[in-house]
Amino acid sequence: MPSIKKFAAGSGTITSIYDGELLLGPEMFSGISDAEVTKCLANIGQTEGPVSGSLNAYLYQDGDKTILIDSGGKAAIPGTGQLLDGLKLASIAPRDIDMVLCTHLHPDHIGGLIDNGEAVFTNAELKVNEADREFWLNAENREKTPEDFKVFFDLAGAVLNAYQDRISTFIGEAEVVSGVNSVPLPGHTPGHSGFQIGDGENGLLIWGDIVHVQAFQMPQPKASIAFDVDSQTAVATRIAMFERASKERLRIAGMHLAHPGVGHVVARGDGFWLEPAHI
Numbered sequence: 001m002p003s004i005k006k007f008a009a010g011s012g013t014i015t016s017i018y019d020g021e022l023l024l025g026p027e028m029f030s031g032i033s034d035a036e037v038t039k040c041l042a043n044i045g046q047t048e049g050p051v052s053g054s055l056n057a058y059l060y061q062d063g064d065k066t067i068l069i070d071s072g073g074k075a076a077i078p079g080t081g082q083l084l085d086g087l088k089l090a091s092i093a094p095r096d097i098d099m100v101l102c103t104h105l106h107p108d109h110i111g112g113l114i115d116n117g118e119a120v121f122t123n124a125e126l127k128v129n130e131a132d133r134e135f136w137l138n139a140e141n142r143e144k145t146p147e148d149f150k151v152f153f154d155l156a157g158a159v160l161n162a163y164q165d166r167i168s169t170f171i172g173e174a175e176v177v178s179g180v181n182s183v184p185l186p187g188h189t190p191g192h193s194g195f196q197i198g199d200g201e202n203g204l205l206i207w208g209d210i211v212h213v214q215a216f217q218m219p220q221p222k223a224s225i226a227f228d229v230d231s232q233t234a235v236a237t238r239i240a241m242f243e244r245a246s247k248e249r250l251r252i253a254g255m256h257l258a259h260p261g262v263g264h265v266v267a268r269g270d271g272f273w274l275e276p277a278h279i
């Protein structure tokens with residue numbers, strides 16, 4: 001069932017949209033021992049994997065701006081694809097979206113942007129990190145990638161092609177649109193980015209894929225998923241993000257945190273923990 005949650009952020013409103021369920025098992029992770037996995041699973045009352053997680057997308061509305069941040073997985077990922085139903089619950093039609101911000105170009109974040117190779121959001125400008133655009137369009141990178149992952153390049157290419165006349169790119173930390181700044185979070189992909197909307201208590205940092213499985217990577221931030229392009233950098237980025245978020249008590253949102261996926265990072269023992277936000 002589609003599910004949405006609307007709350008104030010920045011000078012507008014955010015709607016968290018549940019796109020579907022993702023199931024990820026411990027075999028997808030490295031940098032975490034079997035004993036640590038067992039402990040993490042026990043914390044959520046499980047003795048074995050996989051672990052059920054959410055796939056979220058976010059809608060930001062501010063004045064006349066209607067901005068979608070990521071698009072869920074649609075046909076690319078079984079069990080997902082409820083974005084359009086969620087937007088409908090929020091009384092938004094695909095033609096109403098005037099901008100799409102991409103945290104990165106993985107299938108569970110861009111699958112919902114196309115339908116049979118055609119753009120779903122016909123009036124939207126697509127904003128993509130330049131490093132991600134370059135990486136996923138590079139034929140040599142595709143060639144070097146194991147067969148199973150080549151489909152990632154194909155889907156990114158298809159999306160960039162469908163929106164080719166209305167793509168703009170950003171680099172590093174930039175104001176991507178008034179009131180929204182990109183935050184470089186490299187490692188998971190070269191251009192993986194968060195988006196900071198407003199600041200202070202009413203602010204929200206949408207951190208993309210800093211976390212894939214909350215139960216593993218919050219207590220064990222060194223646990224990295226097989227999809228990381230550069231897992232060492234991804235681990236360093238995750239730890240730095242957790243430290244900053246807990247020190248500054250940032251309100252954060254994540255695409256794979258339990259829907260609506262909004263909370264505060266709290267340091268606990270050697271690791272971290274997510275305190276859900278009251279929204």
Ligand SMILES: [Zn+2]
Pocket residue numbers: 106108109209255256
């Ligand atoms: Zn993801």
